[in-house]
Amino acid sequence: MKPPPFEYHAPRDLDEALRILAGVRGKVLAGGQSLIPMLNMRLAAPAHLVDITRVASLDALERTREGVRVGAAVTHARAEREGGHPLLTRALRLVAHPVIRNRGTVVGSLVHADPAAELPAVLAVLGGSVRLARWDGARGQVRDVPAHEFFVGPMESAAGPDELAVSAFFPALDERTGHAFHEVARRHGDYALAGVCAVVTLGEDGGVAAARVACVGVGPAPVVADLTGAGAGDWALAAAALSRRVEPEDDIHATAAYRRHLVAVLAERALKEAAGLAERASKEAAGGA
Amino acid sequence: MEHEITLVVNGAARRVRVPARRLLSDCLRHDLGLTGTHVGCEHGVCGCCTVLLDGEPVRSCLTFAVSVDGREITTVEGLAGPGGMSPVQRAFGECHALQCGFCTPGFLCTVTALLRDNPSPTEEEVVEGISGNLCRCTGYQNIVKAVHRAAELIAEEGR
């Protein structure tokens, strides 16, 4: 269980990293918390690894009114500590164990695109995006890919082999909005059997203006659903309808039927909690005005 | 290709030549002879190989030695001070928090960082804090007790 040999590159700036990726058949090494297990188990054998943790410009976390932009070298632990986005912070506490989060990166979790991972669901439910860069021979070219196009399938993202994900953007929550993330895992810190992330926004009149969920562990990529009109305010009904729409599979950890059941239970919990928090936020907004 | 790197291990600068694929766990054990760091699963699950990197606990089996060139590493061998075993180490002994001892180096490193960041953790915080470390002998009860006892010792000794 040792990694196969590879050539190691440790670029100091982004252009150098992009040039190396354009010139060799290799992979990006960020926190290594998913890639190194895969190398140790010989599930991957890239000839080159490009370690991006020494590229200072990627170690940036920017907070604006519009949202939070997380650079590719920012670890889970740092994003959790510095906060800036309540839903992201909450989801980070569900990702693995604190010790893994000391090295794992937010952007690495997105590119890795494990169907049971929490952070892709957060990006998807918020309608965020990932910024990709590649070397076109003369300079770095950048494109922003929205979440719904980024998660292509299990362990597959839209990032090409010569592309580097430089950052991810998590849009801020609207006013009068609540959020929640509930999941069930065999052990604390394990990948979830199923999980549901919910965001609910109330209108000025107190009615539901928007309700969105993203489910993990029950499809090849996060399953996003707009439940704004669903269940006519009855979250249990909306959650049950959602659970009939997902298409989970059997595996050694759980049956498809059990996962479907979990989606109904977790979606109801998440929607109720998010709606309750949205109500509280509305009252605070009204009180403060 | 081999890489010449310098690691500051338990306060001493050590130069080593390693291939890029050398895991930090193997570098510590084989190249530097520090066999206190144990290796169980080599995929991040058991926590035996946990060491402190610039003070933060990390899995040495999920870290390449070349990636941490120039940085400071504390292993279980570096936890004791000039006056003897650290409070966390003494608490583990006192509370019978180890049997075979295979998991112990990882627990000691994890708990040392945990109590530095949170000197009086609740029961829940202790359980969450050690949830990434597996022990097949003790049943965890005495490990949890030892963490609380270590917190007491640190508070009493003011360090």
Ligand SMILES: Cc1cc2nc3c(=O)[nH]c(=O)nc-3n(C[C@H](O)[C@H](O)[C@H](O)COP(=O)(O)OP(=O)(O)OC[C@H]3O[C@@H](n4cnc5c(N)ncnc54)[C@H](O)[C@@H]3O)c2cc1C
């Ligand atoms: C015991 C254990 C439990 C875990 N539990 C969970 C869990 O519950 N939930 C969860 O979500 N994750 C879990 N993980 C995975 C962990 O969160 C990883 O850290 C994360 O998925 C990948 O981030 P990384 O920075 O370590 O990426 P790496 O391991 O370095 O890379 C992962 C993949 O993404 C690519 N990549 C990384 N960054 C970039 C980039 N900037 N541009 C292009 N490609 C890139 C790499 O080439 C590689 O293919 C667990 C891991 C372990 C070991």
Ligand code: FES
């Ligand atoms: S050997 Fe590193 S976590 Fe098991």
Ligand code: FES
């Ligand atoms: S004491 Fe034997 S594994 Fe923990």
